[in-house]
Amino acid sequence: MRRWLREQFDRYFGSDPVRLLFALGGLFFATLVVLALLYWVVGKVVTAGLEAWGWDLVRLLLGLLGVMVVVFGNALFLVWAERKVAGHMQIRIGPKEVGPYGLLQSIADSVKLLAKEIITPRFVDRPLYLLAPLLIFVPCLVAMVVIPFDARLQVRDINVGIVMILAFSSLTVLAIFMAGWGSVNKYSLIGGVRSISQSIAYEIPMLLSILPVVMMARSLSLKEVVKAQSPYWFVLVQPVAFLIYFVCAVAETNRTPFDLPEAESELVAGYHTEYSGMRFSLFFLAEYTNIFIVCALATTFFLGGYKGPVLPGVVWFFLKTYALIFVIMWFRWTFPRVRFDQLLNFSWKFLIPLAMANLLVTGGLLKL
Amino acid sequence: MVAEDLIKALEGGDLSIEEVPYQQRGYWFDIKAPKDRIVEVAEAIDEKGYYIEDILCVDYVDRLEVLYHFNHWEDPRRLSVRVEVAPSEPELPSIWRVYPGAAWHEREVHEFFGLRFKDHPNLAYLFLHEGIDFYPMRKERVEVPEEDRQLLNYLPAAAEEDTFWINMGPQHPSTHGVLRLILKMRGEYIEQAEPVLGYMHRMQEKMAEVRTYQQYYPNTARLDYVGPLAFSLCFVGAMERLCELEVPERAQYIRTITLELNRISSHLLWLGTFLLDLGATTPYFFAFDDREQILDLLEGLTGSRLTFSYYRIGGLYEDLNDGFLEGVKRFVERMWKRFEIYDDLVTGNIIFVKRTKDVGVIPKEVARRYGATGPTLRGSGVPFDIRQAEPYAAYGDLQPEVVVGERGDSYDRYLVRLEEMKRSLRVLEEALEKVPEGPYKLEKVPKKPVPGDVYFATESPRGEVGIYIVSDGSDKPYRLKWRSPCFSNLATFTEVVKGQLIADAVATLGSLDLVIPEMDR
């Protein structure tokens, strides 16, 4: 029976990615609609039943739960999606054996990573080495708290949300350095150092490209930023800022073409060499969550957040975010790596002056 | 002409120079020099602009003969310089000051035959790192003396301030094979690079001495598994030249067609792996998709996909199968359209251009002194191609055009190989029209060739492959020496990579197109 089903699947969807995309897209939308409905139902129940307990506290807890669900669901989904996208761009198919279309592949990968032996080298700097994988998650989760998934789906709207996100994102740099230094290994150190200089170099243009958005929205709170995009999205008014932000996003998350710190065909294997099993999977998880965060921020700042006709806001939000994630994957599977000094030159000598010029022009035009 | 000038400059004294029939021997001039004058002779040869092809040694039990082969880009008439050494005093002056590429060849001669080269900078073992008790390639057992045993497993001296040693180990994510590079780094810059060879050494040359010519033939395909047909043709052509066999026209044309197909498939593999080194993972798959078409064609013809045992001495193993020529025609038509993909995805890509422009520049003089050949040499602007200089198979009728680069950087080598693929397609189109009917192999092939020596050179996708066979009239070779193109190409790497970043070293190494088994033999 199972085999018949599988044969039918293979027959209809074989190796045709367009059909697959449609089918999965439909599935995805259906899931989101179901989730939105669930939220509405639960909201009604909670409002009615637990009003005495403090609506706010319950809402907060549910929000955090939702954030965790999004983080893990996103990681599972992205692991599978990356391999499928990579496969089809390389004129092959990605995973297909584990579950229909390899959908259960992420689960198989997680089980494998959990079952691996956790080896701790003897001479590592224990506090740094052990804390790094945990610390690298903190900025992601903090950023998730302030992102507006829908008009009322935001865990907490802090009125200096943007500043908070940018401030906490420098913690990633700290965590990477702890990982690189703590694993007493020549190659990890070089990888960690490279990653740090790359992150620092690309944070500045990122900040400078968000500032015009802040100036146009006249507020630092993300909710206000999305609200300010009513007639037209900011990407239409600030295309340069969008491009700069996107490039910086790719560089911040250490993705190709900027993935020299994790380069495989060089001798340096990166700052997470000495981690195995669950610790490595935490780094992995953090990388995919980071990708989601920077794309979610890009949609919030430039692409109108959750705004869109007909469909519920949540659906639009995820659509736009995942479209940007697809573009990031597209970059990875098309381009070779940029050499490290060229990478830094590109940021310091090109992106920062351009971002500053954009800022000046925006400021000037707004004054008039 | 250059050779005549050289002879005039060298004439006299205890040097004997004779002209040798090329059709039988594969080289033009045989110069016998006494061993104390070899450096002088090398200087005169260098002045005239010859490049060093090979240094090898043959053990005739009563004497050791060291041969130096030189060739010239403009006047491609090969010189063979012979030096006789008595086994009782196995010492020779080294010519590495004149030709730095000689350093590695002399190390190889030392470790296999026990000859010492005076004032050689680093006479350590090249291939046999575990240490040896007796010299392997001598005909009788000659023990290794004590002072030689100290040369085992040399390692570089302790580093100075601010430098550290890094190992680009034998296990590479890049698919060159098993090559180990010891790099002396100052920060991110490389000060010195020391390739360590021998991880794939299989003593092919000794194997040849215990097998008959027919039995040794499958080994030739295992030397360079990416482009095996050039090596096979080298061996088969050498035997045909030695026995003066006239191979039928049909066999020559079919050989040419398969050689060009092999060249395209080898360049495609190089393209994929070069970009893999640089970080782009998709062109690899596109290149292998094209390569599958070629391998399917060759599987239909020969039955194998990688190590084709297709040629035989005197012709081919089997005639064409039905559908081969049509298949090649369809492949050529399809391949012309595929270059657009590579141009769009790779050639103009600014990241790729910035990674490879002005990286690993090999000047002409360096290439000459080390003996680099093939696209590595042609990228530096020298239009030298064995298919034009010494035509073999059907290349006499189908002149392939030689592709030349400008600056000698990695980008130029990439462009040269891309263009070479296109020229190969044109040669294929021409050859497809012209395949004549007739027998595909000779009826009678002598089992035992006449005694004598012969040299044969072909153009593999990596450069000039040469084979030198000494036959003593029996059915097994007396001495067989391969001139491997990657060996000389990699020697240029040590000079070219000084002062570059590691990322550039990876790009340069990739652009040299190394296949380690043919280097290590």
Added chain:
Amino acid sequence: MSPQEVVRGALSLLKGMKVTIRAFLGPSVTCQYPRETLELSPRFRGHIKLVADEEGKLYCRVCGLCARSCPTGCIVVEGVKKEGEKRKTLTRFLLDFTRCSHCGLCVEVCPTGAVAFSQDYNLASFSKEDFYFDLVEEFRRRGGG
């Protein structure tokens, strides 16, 4: 970096992306083995097998040329001379497949065409001894004489 360089660079990147997206939306070339298999060419070089005539009598006359011409020495042929027969009959034809290099010298040199390439490739096993073939047995198992 001048503005024209930047624009040209960006355009070159977009051209590359066009190639990948076309590959993404197009068909893939994967052959989903083992559910689909590709066809081997008739000249495919599997391990060698013994050939018989229409009556089922093997062509091999135990001359030993194949064993002598094999570069790795992986063939051992044994035969007995039966009463009233002009040539020897083959009893054992041992092929050490772990050393065979598929060169085809044995096939080529055989004067009676008794050895040919088979098309077998599904030979994976866990022990080396499974690859010491006795081709006479294999011939009988295939349903020969």
